[in-house]
Amino acid sequence: MARPLRFALGAVIGVFLSLSAGAGLAASKPEIEAQFQSWLANNLWPEAKAKGVSKATFDQAFTGVTLNFDLPDLVMPGEKAQTPQKQVQTEFGSPGKYFNAKTVNAVTTGGTARAGQYARILKAVENKYGVPGEIVLAIWGRESGYGSVKIPYNAFTVLGTKAFMATRKDMFRKELVAALEIVQKGYIGAGSMKSSWAGALGQPQFMPTSYIEHAVDFDGDGKRDIWNSVPDTLGSIAHYLAQYGWQRGRDWGYEVNVPGSVSCALEGPDQGKPFSAWEKLGITRVNGKPFPSSETKREGFLLMPAGRHGPAFIVTRNFYVLKEYNMSDLYALFIGHVGDRIARGATGFSAGWGDVGGLNRSDIAGLQKVLEKKGYDAGGADGFPGFKTRRSIGDWQAKQGTAPTCFPDRSLIKAIR
Known part of the structure; x- marks a missing residue:
């Protein structure tokens, strides 16, 4: 009672x-x-x-x-939600900071070691789901340091x-x-269910709904143990990507040279062209190799995460599958890039990242609001210069008769207002 x-x-x-x-x-x-x-x-x-x-x-x-x-x-109960001033004023740095050498090298080194250690499991995972082992490893390393990060x-x-x-x-x-x-369902005891501060579970950092939909029992013990089992962790990551449409046998993308005659405003997943069409525009791979013949008639997409201030890429649909794991161009690019380094010993990007950034998120959000008032689709005023913001900037710059850079800076903010 x-x-x-x-x-x-x-x-x-x-x-x-x-x-x-x-x-x-x-x-x-x-x-x-x-x-x-x-x-x-x-x-x-x-x-x-x-x-x-x-x-x-x-x-x-x-x-x-x-x-x-x-x-x-x-x-707090009874209070209204407000956007914290600190969050609004947070500085948005150069995209290049996302690829700091310490982090890239740590994930690459850890992935290279585990590619050999778990070769049999990775091969079985790729055979079943079509996702290359190096991509699975890069996500595992990025999300939880290959299981070394405490999930308290x-x-x-x-x-x-x-x-x-x-x-x-x-x-x-x-x-x-x-x-x-x-x-x-008995997959794990309540006391053993550890998460991040955001509620993400286990080594792949799945939210619970993603766990239910995507986690798999790859070691055959009857449990989907993404907290302790390496096979379950690797299989679950690959299953996640496969369910979001990973295309077997395709790469994620290629670093390219983009001539000045090609507008950076052509970027985005809704402006795809066959690889052959990009080639006709003069876009070439930075390593001098041709695009794979299997890609000639398939659709590719221009990606310029720092506009004209950084490396450029023609990416495949698989790049946008990686974004389903974390809705960030830079995250998906990190995973693809580190995957290349694990698989092929690739080095850094050919083009460097320009010294851009230094704006507050509130500055960028204000710019986005101005662009949308002028009729551009900047993707909302969230303070992050995503592809819609970048290409809107490029379109506006072109109409002003200036060379498009497709990336915000202080002079642009002053000019556009």
């Missing part, structure tokens, strides 16, 4: 605190904690039960779980906190319920 009484009292406390918050009284952390426990019992539990989660599993998952007020992007958080603490009071509560609620389903 104690448990129902405690839950009933929690509901009453939750209502009282909600009214207090509505009256403009700031709730203390103990009061918010009481609301959280009431929310678990009266709000989350019915949904989990409907998804087939047992009461025993639910209680096991949340025993001892309390809110972690130190996690980022939280909104209790997933239910992180996901519970964020589902209750994060800026994206609905998304994290879905992930929290998925985490409960993982335990219910």
Whole structure:
């Protein structure tokens, strides 16, 4: 009888605190904690039960779980979500900083060593899913340092906190319920489910919904153990990419020379051309080799992540599959580049990264708003110069009679306003 009484009292406390918050009284952390426990019992539990989660599993998952007020992007009950000023003002540096030698070399060296160590498993993974071993290794290395990075958080603490009071509560609620389903299906015990501060699980850093959809039991022990099993980790990464459309036998892309006569505003996954068409425009590989004959009639896409201030690439659809793992051009490029270094001993990019950057995210967001007011599709005002922002800049520059650079700088911000 104690448990129902405690839950009933929690509901009453939750209502009282909600009214207090509505009256403009700031709730203390103990009061918010009481609301959280009431929310678990009266709000989350019915949904989990409907998804087939047992009461025993639910209680096991949340025993001892309390809110972690130190996690980022939280909104206290009764308060409105605001974009932190610090985040808006964060400096956006040169894209080249993403490829710092220390990180690239560490992932490359670790991947090269493991290519031999796990050669048999990697071959089996590639045979089944079509994803080259070096690509799988590069992701594994980037996400968790080949399993060496500690994943310290209790997933239910992180996901519970964020589902209750994060800026994206609905998304994290879905992930929290998925985490409960993982335990219910016996893939891992609740106490062993460790995550990052963002709720990503295991060595591949899958969110729980991705785990359910993409994680595989590649070692055949009946569990999808992406926390401890190397075969399961490698197989799960490859399965993820395969399910997003990785094309067997194709590379991710090629570094190229782009003549000044070819506009950098031709960049983007929606402006593809056959490789033969790019060749007719004068685009060539930096190593002097022709594009593979198998690519002649297939579609390629121009990628210039720093505009005219850095290396350029013609990429395949597989590059955009890599972006499904992390929606960043630089992330996908890092994985492809390190994969090349693991597989072929490739060195750095042929072209250097220019000394660009130094703008605040708020500066770039302001530029994006101006571009969109002028009728350009800059991809929103998020403060990151993605391909839509870059090519919009190039189009605007061309209309002003200046050579397009397709990348923001201070002089551009002053001129366009």
